[in-house]
Amino acid sequence: MNEALAGIAPGNGETVVVGLSGGVDSSVSALLLKQAGYRVVGLFMKNWEDDDTDEYCSTRQDLIDAAAVADVIGIDLEVVNFSAEYKDRVFASFLREYQAGRTPNPDVLCNAEIKFAAFLDHAMQLGATRIATGHYAQVREFEGRFQLMKGEDGTKDQSYFLHRLNQAQLSRTLFPVGHLYKRDVRRIAADAGLANAAKKDSTGICFVGERPFREFLQRYLPVTPGEIRDLDSERVLGQHDGLMYHTIGQRKGLRIGGLKGMADDAGEHDAWYAARKDMEKNVLYVVRGHDHPALLSGRLVAADLSWVSGALPHTHWVYAAKTRYRQPDAPCSIDAVDADRCEIVFAEPQWAVTPGQSVVVYESKVCLGGGIIVSAGD
The missing domain is CATH 2.40.30.10 (Translation factors)
Structure with a gap:
């Protein structure tokens, strides 16, 4: 038996809809499920429409890659637009959190509200009994409940982003590459002749991608400059462009490095780190040293x-x-x-x-x- 199929239950003709992103992980997920005897349908989700024609958006190329994979594997591919749901359920919350001075993780909400909610609902309407994605995680049934398990490849485990999934969602979800290592996934893709076998993993926030983050936020939230102060001395060290651009522990981008008379030691201990936000006073407090209390x-x-x-x-x-x-x-x-x-x-x-x-x-x-x-x- 193919070792890659060892972690996948036989399909016996069961219909499963795979979220095909154009990346290698979801592509191999679809391939393995078909090899395991499932009737596989690919679904490409378009979640973002604003400025999707500029240099930072990869949606068009991702769709081309997903279509090429579907053709090689021999499965149907459907394209569905969830951008309206995305704006209502994910992006609105994203903006509220940043405006409140917090640093949200939209990928977590995207999984719970789009990839395993809107996508799951759509798949059920297509007649599927389950959905599958290329996440590095696993599902185990134990004592009548479904458990979310870490992916076997500890360097790629994505259970952190999936922690909001519930019993109903997990009961209908397959993670076909969760028991594999990334190197093996790429090897399987190459052996099958998939053109995206060596494609670089996507980075950045799920809808923002790799576009300049400050420029992106400025389109949606007002800029309110304020003071940067030393938390220990209250000394004003500089100006920030907006508290929303800074996160706790941030070192780069503070633009206060090299201040004369502010460093006693050389090296790492001279660095400044964002430590606290005062939303009422619009002040960013910083401290010197990675291990500051x-x-x-x-x-x-x-x-x-x-x-x-x-x-x-x-x-x-x-x-x-x-x-x-x-x-x-x-x-x-x-x-x-x-x-x-x-x-x-x-x-x-x-x-x-x-x-x-x-x-x-x-x-x-x-x-x-x-x-x-x-x-x-x-």
């Missing part, structure tokens, strides 16, 4: 909670959590939890915990869910 948090409060199982996790158990995608799992406990918010305490202080970002809780390889960081402290 203001950048370290031993606990946080999260709201807008979503638990994969539908049940609240236990308090005072040992879990692990991430406060950003690339962060290693950090041992923690949940000291207080209810339907609306929870308090998470870390065994070791965490760096640059940022309001607006997602905190995601794990028990070993099982993603339990999480919420939006409201505040952080000692």
Whole structure:
């Protein structure tokens, strides 16, 4: 048996709609599902229409790549426009969060509201019983519930972005490459003659892409310049163009480097980092040194909670959590939890915990869910 199919249940003619993005991961997902005996239909989602003809938009090329893959695999491809749903369910929230001084993660909301909601609904209307995507994650049924598991390739695991999925969504979702490593996915694509086998992975926010971020935000939110101050001394160090452009822990782009008389030591400790935003005074506070106490948090409060199982996790158990995608799992406990918010305490202080970002809780390889960081402290 093909080892790549070992993690995929036999299809037996079952219809599954695969979200084909034009990338190699979703392409191999479609290929493997067809090889496993599923009736596969490809669906290309167009989620953004504003300025989609400029140099930063890859939608046109992505559609060409998806169509070429569908032709090689031998499956139908449908194109659907979810841009209206995207603006209502994702982009509006994105702008509200930035205007409030927080740093949102629209990819998390996009998955919950578009890729596994609007897309799932559309697939069911097409007569499918399940959907599939190229995410590096896994689903396991355990004691009558569906668990969201980390992808086998730890360097590509995307369960962080999927933590808001619920039981109904997981019960109808397949992640065909979740048990594979990225290098193997590219090899499978090359062996099958897929033209996108070596295509570069997409980067940037799901609808913004790689366009200049400040320029993009300025189209939608008013610019309100203000002071940059040293948190320790209150000394004015410079001017910011708007608090929405800055995030906690930011080092580059502050434009206050090299200030005379402000550095005692050479090297890393001379660097300035964004540490706090005062929305009422429109002041960005910065500190000097990567390990400044203001950048370290031993606990946080999260709201807008979503638990994969539908049940609240236990308090005072040992879990692990991430406060950003690339962060290693950090041992923690949940000291207080209810339907609306929870308090998470870390065994070791965490760096640059940022309001607006997602905190995601794990028990070993099982993603339990999480919420939006409201505040952080000692």
